[in-house]
Amino acid sequence: MPGKTLSTVDVAPEFRQDYWRSVVCEEIAAVDLTPAERSPVRGWMVVGDVGAVRVLKVLSPAGETARTPTLIRRADPDELVICVHHAGYMVFRQDEREIVVQPGDVTLADLSRPYSLTRHDRTRSCLVKLARSMLPLDPQVTAELTAVALPGASGAGAIIGGLVQQLARSLDDDTLVGNVRLSMAVVDVFAAALAERTDRVVALPEHARHTALMARIQAFIEAHLADPELSLADIAAAHHISVRYLQKLFTMQGVTVSGWIRTRRLDRCRRDLLDPGRRGESVVDIGSRWGLPRAAHFNRIFAARFGAPPGEYRRTTVLPNSHQSTRERPQRPVRESSIDRARPADDSALLQGDP
Structure with a gap:
């Protein structure tokens, strides 16, 4: 609960x-x-x-x-x-x-x-x-x-x-x-x-x-999700480990490195597709922002995860509170204030200023 x-x-x-x-x-x-x-x-x-x-x-x-x-x-x-x-x-x-x-x-x-x-x-x-x-x-x-x-x-x-x-x-x-x-x-x-x-x-x-x-x-x-050239070798080198050991760490959690990266990119794309503040951006632009620049590839893997290609998914899906923009930047993936976004309605005045 x-x-x-x-x-x-x-x-x-x-x-x-x-x-x-x-x-x-x-x-x-x-x-x-x-x-x-x-x-x-x-x-x-x-x-x-x-x-x-x-x-x-x-x-x-x-x-x-x-x-x-x-x-x-x-x-x-x-x-x-x-x-x-x-x-x-x-x-x-x-x-x-x-x-x-x-x-x-x-x-x-x-x-x-x-x-x-x-x-x-x-x-x-x-x-x-x-x-x-x-x-x-x-x-x-x-x-x-x-x-x-x-x-x-x-x-x-x-x-x-x-x-x-x-x-x-x-x-x-x-x-x-x-x-x-x-x-x-x-x-x-x-x-x-x-x-x-x-x-x-x-x-x-x-x-x-x-x-x-x-x-x-x-x-x-x-x-580094925005970098379409991000490789296992790059990730391993940045942490002074071998590619084999990198793969082992992810396998211990029941996923592959490539699979985890693909999931995170698709989740970011989904958020941008459903963000009213990004309605003017094309599907291709959104995919490219998160390291998926090839439209055919993006359409295929997005449909496999969410059941429809990104364009169709955007047209047919409505999020709760969809009037609010949830913009997110690739270079700052974890710096949003969870308290600001999760506050109860009754106390919104407390968090935003004097009631």
């Missing part, structure tokens, strides 16, 4: 602070909240469990958040939180480090150690909460990397951000249970990123190294 939505929108203003604190304490961890002066308390959260992790999309009001030693002594679940930040700026302090978290950054918080957050305005984030035991790293490693930002524009930060966005989308439909493998991929890739930052990659279990490598390979492919 979809995740549950918790919001201050229907709570009387005088009770919003207490309500929002209870929501944060129940779903994340016990904290002290101090609202910003002359700033209304308006918060929104969607939360759901995927396997052994908890996934949350959160719009937080301005103010101070503190997890104190006293609160930790009362209840210490021994958990960590991976945060992918989407909008607004906040100051995060933990383990004698202080950073300004910017949109796109990926950070780690340890709920067993004191921390504080300062928000001068509302912020939006996706969180993954997990037991410390799930992260296959020595606690000393995590202690070194709390309040350290992984930039989301490239590298491990971009990969983690993309995976967490996929998890966040599942909060709005019935795919939570089916995304257990994806939730474990988030954990493994994040562990690999931390291990790489501290030169402890060899300490990772083999499955975590394989998952992290697959995530990097798939992100590379996504970023």
Whole structure:
């Protein structure tokens, strides 16, 4: 079932602070909240469990958040939180480090150690909460990397951000249970990123190294789908592995490399074909954008996957909410804000500005 939505929108203003604190304490961890002066308390959260992790999309009001030693002594679940930040700026302090978290950054918080957050305005984030035991790293490693930002524009930060966005989308439909493998991929890739930052990659279990490598390979492919000349040799060389080993990695997941690339290209083409903002573009232009420049080949493989050639499919298929454009660029395959696109209608004003 979809995740549950918790919001201050229907709570009387005088009770919003207490309500929002209870929501944060129940779903994340016990904290002290101090609202910003002359700033209304308006918060929104969607939360759901995927396997052994908890996934949350959160719009937080301005103010101070503190997890104190006293609160930790009362209840210490021994958990960590991976945060992918989407909008607004906040100051995060933990383990004698202080950073300004910017949109796109990926950070780690340890709920067993004191921390504080300062928000001068509302912020939006996706969180993954997990037991410390799930992260296959020595606690000393995590202690070194709390309040350290992984930039989301490239590298491990971009990969983690993309995976967490996929998890966040599942909060709005019935795919939570089916995304257990994806939730474990988030954990493994994040562990690999931390291990790489501290030169402890060899300490990772083999499955975590394989998952992290697959995530990097798939992100590379996504970023190069527009290149019709993309080859297995190019992909293998970019990751310092043999073509044979590349094929083995995909075979372990029940697919071929070429098949996975073809599926991703066709999915991108389908989205553009059904995007009202692209009605003026020809089928050939759309196929070429995603690395399928030969019209006859594009028509044949599209019909094999979706049951009709692209032109006919475009004429006869109508998507829900088709008045909205879903433009997507080949060079930025994983950088859309899942919170913006998945917000509940009742809270749209909260996310877009003052109601």
